[in-house]
Amino acid sequence: MLSTAPPVPNGGLHLRGGRLLDPATGTDAVLDVVVSADGRIARIGRDLLTPAGAQPLDVSDQWVVPAAVDLRAHLAEPDDDDERLAHARWALLRAGIGTVCASPATSPPIDTPALARLLPLRARSSGPGPRVLPLGALTHGMAGERLTEAGRMRRAGVVALTDAPRPSMPADLMRRALEHARGFDVLVMQHAEEATLSRRLALHEGPAVLAAGLAGQPSAAESAIVARDLELVALTGSRYHVAHVSSGATLRLLRDARARNLPVSGDVTPLHLLLDETDAVSADPSLRLRPPLRERADREALREALIDGTLQAIASDHHPSTPPLPPDAEPSAYVPGLPVAHLVWPVLLELVTEHGLSPLAAVDRWTWGPARLLGLLELGRLREGGRADLAVIDPDAEWNDETDALPTPLARRRWRGRVRWMLVDGRLIAPDEETGTGTP
Amino acid sequence: MNRARHFLAVASTSRARWLALLEQTRALARGEAHVPSLRGHNVVTLFLEPSTRTRASFELAARRLGADVVDLSPSSSSLVKGESLLDTARNLEAMGADAIVVRHRVSGTPTRLAPLLRASVVNAGDGTNEHPTQALLDCATILAHKERIEGLRIAIVGDVLHSRVARSDARAFAMLGAHVRLCGPPSLVPEALGALGAEVTHDLDCALEGADVVVALRLQHERQQSGLVTSLRDYRMGWGIDARRWRRTAPGAILMHPGPVHRGVEVDSDLADGPQSVILEQVRWGLFARMAVLADCLDGTPTEA
Structure with missing residues (x-):
C-alpha cells in the first residue's frame, strides 16, 4: 500500500508560486522550484518556465520548506514487524519530516553498532518515509554504568548519543562520555535529570501538582545536572546538547554558557511548548512525561528561548502508540511519548502568529537548526543540485485530530497549518491521502 | 451514558452542593431530617489501604440508610492477585453495586475511575490528595x-x-x-x-x-x-x-x-x-456526614435490582 507512491514524474516537477523559506541562506521569497526526475533540485528562481515534460504544481499561498529533521522520535522496537515500522515512518512523513533520529530507548536499548545499523537498514525497505538515522545509548543497557563505544557507534551511523529518558549518570562518567564524544566527534544529547532529586517522578513539584496531592520533582532536578555538565563542558571542550529542556532555570544556564562561548545547545518538544503542570494533573493521567510538564512561567520561557535561539531546535519526542496509564497509575509511571509529530508545524505557526517568531526562524528550528547540530549540512536546506527533501505547507489550513490518540487537553483543539505535499527520496507524496498515492 | 452522582473531592464540589450536604448532615444529627431510604441499594467498600475507622463509619452510615453493604478488604480482594482496579470495579458493578466507596493510596484514583463506571464513586481518601x-x-x-x-x-x-x-x-x-x-x-x-x-x-x-x-x-x-x-x-x-x-x-x-x-x-x-x-x-459527626453523602449520591430512592 505505502510503496505505491509514484516517483517524481519523468520530466521532473515544477513547484510554482510558493513562498520559499530556506533558513540556511536566509531566503524568504516567492520562488519556483524545479525538481529533476532523479529527485534533485534543478533550479530555484523567480517565474521559471516549466521544463518540457515536467509536471507543474501550483503551490501559491503555500510555504515551500526543507523537509524537517527530527532530533528524537520513537519509531519501533527492534523486533517489531515491518508493517509497524512502515506505519510509524508514514506518520512522520505526514508531519513533514524528511529525516528522523530514532530513539535508542528501545528494548533492548540501541547500545551496540550492530543494533544501530538494524533500524535504518529495515527502514530502507519499508516504503516511503523519512530517512532514519540512529541515536545510540550513552551507556550499555542505558544503565548509566558502562559507556558504549562512541567510535564504533559513530562508524555505524550513530549521529548522537543519549540515555534519554533515563536519569543522568554520575559526574565522573559524564566527564569521560564527553571526552570520548569529542574524540569521535559525536554529539552528546543529555537527558538532564538528577535521580536523587527527581526520584524518577514524572510530574513537576509545582503548585498544581502539590495541591492535587501528587508527588513531583523540582526543576532543580534538571538544572542541577545542566549546571554540573556545563562545568564538564568547560573542562573537556566537548559539544553538549540538552534534550527536551523543561525549565526556565535550565534556559538561564544555557544562555550564560553561550555567553562564555561554550559549544552548547538545546531542544524543546511540542508538548512542553503547549502544556503545563495543570494539564498533567487533570483527570487524564497520560500527560506524565519525563521531563515533566512544568509551570506556566517555564512554558513561556521555553517559547521565548525557541524564538531567541537559546534553543536551536524543536524535537518531537513522538511515540507512535502509547497505551493510556491505568486510573491507579503509580506516581512514577510515565508515558515514553505521544503521537505528536504532526503538531510541530501547528505549534511553530502559532508561535509565528501569536508570539512574533519570524517565519524563517520557525522553519529553521525544525529543519536547518537540528541539521546543523548533527553536523549534517546537506539536510534541512534547499539548494540547487541538492537533494529535493522538501515539504509544502499550507499555513492557513485548519484541522482537528480525528484519532483519539491525544489526551483531552489536546484532542479538543483546533490546529492551523498542514503538510500538503512531501518530496522525499524522489517521491512526491500527498500526506492527506492515507494511501500515499498522491498525484498533482 | 454515565449519570451517576459521585463524591470525589472538595475541589470538584460546588459550594451549593457542599452547603446542602452540610445542612443534611446537621439535620440528620439533630434527628430532624426524614432519614432517606437506600433499601435495595448495594454499597461496596473497596479499601485498598488499611483503615478501620473510616470503613466502619461508612458501613454504619450505609446500614442506617437501609442499604446492603459488602466489604472488600485487601486480603479478600482479587487486586492482590493482579486483577486491575478497573476490572475489579466493573465486576462489582456487574454484581449490582450502586455505590463504590474507594480508598486508594494513589492520589486521583477515584476521580479517574469515576467516569469509567456507571456506579457512584465515593472517595474515602485517595493518597495525599483528598478525604x-x-x-x-x-x-x-x-x-x-x-x-x-x-x-x-x-x-x-x-x-x-x-x-x-x-x-x-x-x-x-x-x-x-x-x-x-x-x-x-x-x-x-x-x-x-x-x-x-x-x-x-x-x-x-x-x-x-x-x-x-x-x-x-x-x-x-x-x-x-x-x-x-x-x-x-x-x-x-x-x-x-x-x-x-x-x-x-x-x-x-x-x-x-x-x-x-x-x-x-x-x-x-x-x-x-x-x-x-x-x-x-x-x-460522631462522621457517621452523619457519610449518611448525607451516600444518600445524596444514590438519591435516596431504590433502584431495580
Whole structure:
C-alpha cells in the first residue's frame, strides 16, 4: 500500500508560486522550484518556465520548506514487524519530516553498532518515509554504568548519543562520555535529570501538582545536572546538547554558557511548548512525561528561548502508540511519548502568529537548526543540485485530530497549518491521502 | 451514558452542593431530617489501604440508610492477585453495586475511575490528595461550636504535604470564607501549597495567633527516615502544640485532629484531652456526614435490582 507512491514524474516537477523559506541562506521569497526526475533540485528562481515534460504544481499561498529533521522520535522496537515500522515512518512523513533520529530507548536499548545499523537498514525497505538515522545509548543497557563505544557507534551511523529518558549518570562518567564524544566527534544529547532529586517522578513539584496531592520533582532536578555538565563542558571542550529542556532555570544556564562561548545547545518538544503542570494533573493521567510538564512561567520561557535561539531546535519526542496509564497509575509511571509529530508545524505557526517568531526562524528550528547540530549540512536546506527533501505547507489550513490518540487537553483543539505535499527520496507524496498515492 | 452522582473531592464540589450536604448532615444529627431510604441499594467498600475507622463509619452510615453493604478488604480482594482496579470495579458493578466507596493510596484514583463506571464513586481518601467526607464532618463539627465558618481564622498544623485531610479541609474552609493558614516545617509545608487558597507560614506562633480553630495533623514516624524531619523531638520543639502555645489562640478556640493522635508529638496530651478538644465529636459527626453523602449520591430512592 505505502510503496505505491509514484516517483517524481519523468520530466521532473515544477513547484510554482510558493513562498520559499530556506533558513540556511536566509531566503524568504516567492520562488519556483524545479525538481529533476532523479529527485534533485534543478533550479530555484523567480517565474521559471516549466521544463518540457515536467509536471507543474501550483503551490501559491503555500510555504515551500526543507523537509524537517527530527532530533528524537520513537519509531519501533527492534523486533517489531515491518508493517509497524512502515506505519510509524508514514506518520512522520505526514508531519513533514524528511529525516528522523530514532530513539535508542528501545528494548533492548540501541547500545551496540550492530543494533544501530538494524533500524535504518529495515527502514530502507519499508516504503516511503523519512530517512532514519540512529541515536545510540550513552551507556550499555542505558544503565548509566558502562559507556558504549562512541567510535564504533559513530562508524555505524550513530549521529548522537543519549540515555534519554533515563536519569543522568554520575559526574565522573559524564566527564569521560564527553571526552570520548569529542574524540569521535559525536554529539552528546543529555537527558538532564538528577535521580536523587527527581526520584524518577514524572510530574513537576509545582503548585498544581502539590495541591492535587501528587508527588513531583523540582526543576532543580534538571538544572542541577545542566549546571554540573556545563562545568564538564568547560573542562573537556566537548559539544553538549540538552534534550527536551523543561525549565526556565535550565534556559538561564544555557544562555550564560553561550555567553562564555561554550559549544552548547538545546531542544524543546511540542508538548512542553503547549502544556503545563495543570494539564498533567487533570483527570487524564497520560500527560506524565519525563521531563515533566512544568509551570506556566517555564512554558513561556521555553517559547521565548525557541524564538531567541537559546534553543536551536524543536524535537518531537513522538511515540507512535502509547497505551493510556491505568486510573491507579503509580506516581512514577510515565508515558515514553505521544503521537505528536504532526503538531510541530501547528505549534511553530502559532508561535509565528501569536508570539512574533519570524517565519524563517520557525522553519529553521525544525529543519536547518537540528541539521546543523548533527553536523549534517546537506539536510534541512534547499539548494540547487541538492537533494529535493522538501515539504509544502499550507499555513492557513485548519484541522482537528480525528484519532483519539491525544489526551483531552489536546484532542479538543483546533490546529492551523498542514503538510500538503512531501518530496522525499524522489517521491512526491500527498500526506492527506492515507494511501500515499498522491498525484498533482 | 454515565449519570451517576459521585463524591470525589472538595475541589470538584460546588459550594451549593457542599452547603446542602452540610445542612443534611446537621439535620440528620439533630434527628430532624426524614432519614432517606437506600433499601435495595448495594454499597461496596473497596479499601485498598488499611483503615478501620473510616470503613466502619461508612458501613454504619450505609446500614442506617437501609442499604446492603459488602466489604472488600485487601486480603479478600482479587487486586492482590493482579486483577486491575478497573476490572475489579466493573465486576462489582456487574454484581449490582450502586455505590463504590474507594480508598486508594494513589492520589486521583477515584476521580479517574469515576467516569469509567456507571456506579457512584465515593472517595474515602485517595493518597495525599483528598478525604472529602472528613472535610464535611470537620465543617459540621466547627458549626456545632461556631456560628459560621465565614471569617473564622483556621490553622492547619503539621505534615500538610502528606495529608489528604489538610487538602480537603483547606479547600472546604476557604470555600466557606474562612482565613486558612497552613503551618509546619518547610519540608512538609512548601510555599506552593498556597495554591489551596491558604496562607503558608513556618512559624507556629504566627499560625496560632488569634486562631478560632486549630486542626493538628498526624506526623508519621516514617518522615524521620526520609529526612523530612530531623527528629520527633526537634519537630515537637518547632511545631508541637502545647498549652503554652495554645494561649495565643482566640478565646473559645477549638482543637481538632483527624486521628489517631500522636500524643506528645504533634499535640500534647493535656490539650488533646482538654475542654478545647473536639476530637471525639468529629468521629460522631462522621457517621452523619457519610449518611448525607451516600444518600445524596444514590438519591435516596431504590433502584431495580
